[in-house]
Amino acid sequence: MRKLLLGASLLTLLALALMVWSVFQPTPMPVMLAMSLGQALGTGAFAMFGLAILIDLRRSRRVRRSTGLPLLREVLAPPDRSDPDTSGTYPVPETPAGPKPGAPT
Amino acid sequence: MPHDPFAWLALGGAALATPILLWYLIRRPQLGRSTKVILLFGIGVFPIITATGGNIAGYEATKTRKFCGSCHVMTPYAQDSEDLESTSLAARHARNEAFGDENCYACHADYGMFGTVTTKIGGMRHVYEYAFNFRQLSVEEALPRIHLIKPFQNASCTRCHSTLGPSWNAVGDHASSAEDVRAGTVSCASIGCHGAAHPFSKPYHASPEASLLGAPARHGGAP
Numbered sequence: 257m258r259k260l261l262l263g264a265s266l267l268t269l270l271a272l273a274l275m276v277w278s279v280f281q282p283t284p285m286p287v288m289l290a291m292s293l294g295q296a297l298g299t300g301a302f303a304m305f306g307l308a309i310l311i312d313l314r315r316s317r318r319v320r321r322s323t324g325l326p327l328l329r330e331v332l333a334p335p336d337r338s339d340p341d342t343s344g345t346y347p348v349p350e351t352p353a354g355p356k357p358g359a360p361t
Numbered sequence: 362m363p364h365d366p367f368a369w370l371a372l373g374g375a376a377l378a379t380p381i382l383l384w385y386l387i388r389r390p391q392l393g394r395s396t397k398v399i400l401l402f403g404i405g406v407f408p409i410i411t412a413t414g415g416n417i418a419g420y421e422a423t424k425t426r427k428f429c430g431s432c433h434v435m436t437p438y439a440q441d442s443e444d445l446e447s448t449s450l451a452a453r454h455a456r457n458e459a460f461g462d463e464n465c466y467a468c469h470a471d472y473g474m475f476g477t478v479t480t481k482i483g484g485m486r487h488v489y490e491y492a493f494n495f496r497q498l499s500v501e502e503a504l505p506r507i508h509l510i511k512p513f514q515n516a517s518c519t520r521c522h523s524t525l526g527p528s529w530n531a532v533g534d535h536a537s538s539a540e541d542v543r544a545g546t547v548s549c550a551s552i553g554c555h556g557a558a559h560p561f562s563k564p565y566h567a568s569p570e571a572s573l574l575g576a577p578a579r580h581g582g583a584p
Binding site: 258266272 | 363368371372375378379382383385386389392397400401403404405408409411412415416418419422423425427428431432488
C-alpha cells in the first residue's frame, strides 16, 4: 500500500509538471502532452490512491474482525432506539400500542 | 507570464499540491487518518483543480494565432495576418477586434452545435499531417502542398455577414447571388468573388479577377 501511495505521488508530480509546462509554454507539444499524457497520469495516480485507501479499509476491517473489535460500520451506526443503553441519545416517542418488546418494564 | 485566469488557477492548484507530495515522498509519514486526508488533497483535489484550469487555459491557447503559427509551415500565414499593410482577407479580418489574435480559429472553426468538437478533431489531423508529412519540408516546399481538406464553408462568413443587411444587399453581385451564397453553391472566398484568404500561398488566386477568369479549381487557405 505504501508503494502504491508513493507511486501515486510520483505520478501526480509528473502530471503536474506537464500541466504547468503547458501553461508556461502554450505550444502544440506541451499542450497536447498535458491534455493527454498529463490527464492519464493524474487519473491513474488518483485511481492508485483510491485503491490504496480501499486496501487499507479492507485490512483494518479484517484486523477488527480477527481481534473481536466492532467493525467501523457498527461503530459509526446510529444507536438502536429500542436499546435502553443507547436510546438515551434520542427522545423516544410514546407509542399508543404500548411498550416495545424488550423495553424495560 | 500567463494572462488567463484559468492558467493561474492551474498554477495555484499545482503550487498547493506539490509541497504535500514532496512532504509525503521525503518524510514518508505514518499512514494515519490525517495523512490520508492530506494526501487526498495532494493527489486528488488540488491536481483536479490544476487539470481543470490547465485544460481550459490549454484549450484557449489552441485558438490563438501564435499557437497556429508555431508550426514552421504556418509562419507565412501568421506573418501575413499580423502585417498591418497586408490587404489579404485574413489580414483584414485579423485587424478586426472581433477576430484579433484568434483570427485563424474564428474563420477555420466549424460552425454548429458540435463545431468545436469537430474542429478539435480536425486539429489532431493537422498534428498528424505536420508530424508525418510537413515537418521535414521547407516553407517553400510546403506552401504548394498545403490545402483545405474540404471547401471553405460560406457558413464561416455568414455567421458575421448575415447576407440579410441592406448594405450587403445593396451590392449588385451580392443581391444577385444571395440565394446561391446561402445555399453554398457559390463560394464567398477561394474561387469565389473575394479570392483566396491567403493569396500568397495560391498564385492562381492572387486576385479576385483571376478567379473569375476561370482559374483552376483549387481551394486556398490554411488547413
